[in-house]
Amino acid sequence: MSNVVTKPTAKAKPKLERPKLYKVILVNDDFTPRDFVVMILKSEFRMTEEQAYKVMLTAHQRGVCVVAVFTKDIAETKATRATDAGRAKGYPLLFTTEPEE
Ligand code: TYC
Helix, strand or coil, X not given: CCCCCCCCCCCCCCXXXXXXXXXXXXXXXXXXXXXHHHHHHHHHHCCCHHHHHHHHHHHHHHCEEEEEEEEHHHHHHHHXXXXXXXXXXXXXXXXXXXXXX
């Protein structure tokens, strides 16, 4: 019989996967003024003066600093916007992204 409806034996288990998160990383350079880095961190990443200063100083001293984590699209958009803001002033300021483990 082709019209016999059989009961599913197991219920479909809805999979709710968390989106993978990406780190935005600030990279140090020798040319971008400290104040400019702090200003970009405040405007693009909604940091306070104190948070922004700490992140800038960590990148300055260690070479890199994780700024924040976002979904892939948002991380890439913010890293690009922040990098472009430096580029517009002729600075080599660089923000990159990297998937979280
Ligand atoms: N190293 C820069 C200077 O001494 C300041 C700076 C800090 C630049 C962090 C980039 O990601 C950076 N003017």
